[in-house]
Every structure is written in structure tokens, then in C-alpha cells.
Amino acid sequence: MKANTDRLFKDVEFLTSISPARNFQNRASLEKASRYIQDEFQKAGAKTELQKWKADGQEYTNILSSYNAGKPGRLVVGAHYDVCGEQPGADDNASAVAGLLEIARMIYHDKPPLDYTIDFAAYCLEEPPFFASDMMGSYVHAKSLHDAKADVIGMISLEMIGYFSDEPNSQAYPSPDLAKIYPSTANYIVVVGIQKYAEFNNKVHRLMSEGSGIDVQVISFPSEQSLAALSDQRSYWKFGYNALMINDTAFVRNPNYHMKTDTIDTLDFAKMTEVVNSSYRAITNIL
DSSP states (O other): OOOOHHHHHHHHHHHHHOSSOOSTTOHHHHHHHHHHHHHHHHHTTOOOEEEEEEETTEEEEEEEEEETTTOSEEEEEEEEOOOSSSSOOIIIIIIHHHHHHHHHHHHHHHOOOOSEEEEEEEESOOSTTSTTSTTSHHHHHHHHHHHTTOEEEEEEEEEOOOOOOOSTTOOOOSSHHHHHHSOSSSOEEEEEEEGGGHHHHHHHHHHHHTTOSSEEEEEEESSSSSGGGSSTHHHHHTTTOOEEEEESOGGGTOTTTTSTTOOGGGOOHHHHHHHHHHHHHHHTSOO
């Protein structure tokens, strides 16, 4: 089964239409998003579990689903559904939630005979003011795996997978050194991690690249104190797990980052579809 562009659009359309914005202050909006995600998992044939915790006295929810549950090795695939401030969050991070849901649909449809479990996780509280704290939904999930002594193969964070440009020199870089190595046109996706887990990063990159309909790049930064730490994968590093993010380079590329202009019409759904197809290939061949 290939990724369905219309379904990706429908998911992003729903999430970006929620008003007020699905940030930590608007818990009814977060609940609307979480119900939608849970319903879509269940429509795909997945059983779901809600993981709840409190931050500043308020309750928040992760939506979890496991394919092939019971196999010893576990690969976590996650994306956060909250946004920063009062904005629709099309790229950040409705694009990745749509990708997460579509990968789940593909897997539950195809039923690949894997020797490991895939744990799908839709997180809350990735964004400020809880970013980099133990109140992040991804930290709550990572800690639960650690406490259960789970055999974790690794974690793949889908984070902003929808903004692209075919215009020459459309890709910026935080340093001239990176600009010399990577493409100058913003029409690729990148596997981002740290050197400590380079073997895992490179394996995911190789699997995504094979027969891909979109250019896939990889970068392993020297340490956690870098752009590599700007999403949910950071929570899994805290417990010594392989973890990376699949990303369109975020604010380095997308001028709408954390702004009200992060709208559905700015996304390239054809390229996003190819990112999902490539991610599916990696996720279902990791062992």
C-alpha cells in the first residue's frame, strides 16, 4: 500500500481547522485533536491506549498504539500534535501527525510479518513552555518504556515533513560549512540525529533512500547541544535509546515556523507523500 495524498490532506485540514489553536492552554482543542487521532488509529484497525499525566495541575494525553504487540524489540514512531501559541501549525506539526496516521494505516492494511513491535505515539506538550522538560509527552512515554525495561530498537520522530521548495537557493543553513555539503534547493527531507547514534541514523537514511521518490539526506550532529535536539527524539536520548527525527529543516527553511502563516496552503502534499512512503520503508525494515 502506498501513502494516500488525499488522506494526508484531510488529516492536516482537520487539525489546522481546530479553533482556538491546539496549544497547552486550550485543553478542549487538544482533546478534539486527540479524539481525532484516536479515531483514525481505530479506523485503521489499531487498538489504542491513552497515556495521561499532569503538568501544572492540568491533565494531558498521549495516544498510543502497538502493531505486532508482544514481540520483544520495539520501534517507536512518534509525532506531537500540540502547537506553539495561537497558530494553525500546518507544518509544525499537523504534517507529521498526518504522516504518523498514514504510516499506521499502511501498516495495519499490509500487515507486514515483522519480528518486532511498532509503537505509534502521538504526543502532547512538545512545545514551550514544556519543551526540554520532563513534562513533555515524549519524555513521559520514554520513561515508561525505561521503567518497564522495554527492549527498544530505536525511536523515529516525525517533525515537520511538509514544507518544500524547488526554487534555486531556497535552502538556508545555520553555517557556511553545512551549506557546502548539503543541497541549496529546499526539496529534500533529512534524517537528523547525533553522532552517538550515527549507526542508527545511517541505517534509517539508507532504508529511506532506497527507491525513494524524494531526496533523503542525513546529518549527525556532534552532541545533544545542537539543532538535532529540537523535537521529541531528545526525550529518548535521556534513557540511552537510539533516536532521530525526520524533518524538513524547520525554521532554517520554513519562514512560517511558529507563525499564523503556518497554513495548509503552504505545504507540498506530493512531496510529503513521498516522505511517508520512504519512512514506511525504513520503519518496516529496521531489523
